[in-house]
């Protein structure tokens with residue numbers, strides 16, 4: 077296991093707490109749902125306490141756990157979230173993913189509860205899910221390794237999975253990219269829902285997805301939107317002053 081500096085872990089904690097607060101502030105997360113981030117050693121992750129508020133989450137509310145779910149650091153008077161196996165099993169299986177969001181989006185989850193209409197990419201930024209958004213058929217909480225592994229199997233090499241009558245899971249390479257993916261995932265589900273009320277939806281074609289992806293600078297886009305959301309949150313008091321400097325993007329978009 078690679079050594080990791082205390083400062084790297086502290087910055088990662090601020091990123092997870094900030095992302096959670098920002099997703100709540102922007103209406104993506106609510107009273108439930110959770111963000112995790114893989115730590116630099118590759119084999120441990122950060123995840124919040126089950127009862128900590130998404131509205132004012134702090135770095136002290138986070139646990140360090142290993143991929144088997146063992147708590148290595150954190151408040152002994154609480155415990156990690158119930159569905160931590162969503163995160164630990166996805167991060168174990170997918171080395172291209174370093175940040176995970178599980179939440180219970182109202183509109184996207186509707187598509188797990190109707191016959192004959194699947195959640196598909198509609199808007200250009202949804203090219204991210206052009207290889208598919210599978211639905212895991214079980215509606216129970218993912219709170220064991222076995223259930224986590226079954227969910228990971230359903231997800232395969234895709235970047236998102238819906239959980240029937242429950243919610244969704246997305247993975248990304250970094251916290252800023254995860255935040256941006258979450259916003260676009262919700263935008264896309266709403267676009268399909270609204271389009272289906274207007275008429276017959278015309279999803280993004282494979283060719284349109286490929287053309288968009290070929291000219292799209294994902295890192296630059298993530299940095300640009302992360303800067304926007306951090307700035308909005310900072311101005312509104314959601315992001316404390318002393319966090320803001322740690323959240324400054326490393327490169328310009």
Ligand SMILES: [Zn+2]
Nearest residue numbers: 159178242243
């Ligand atoms: Zn859940």
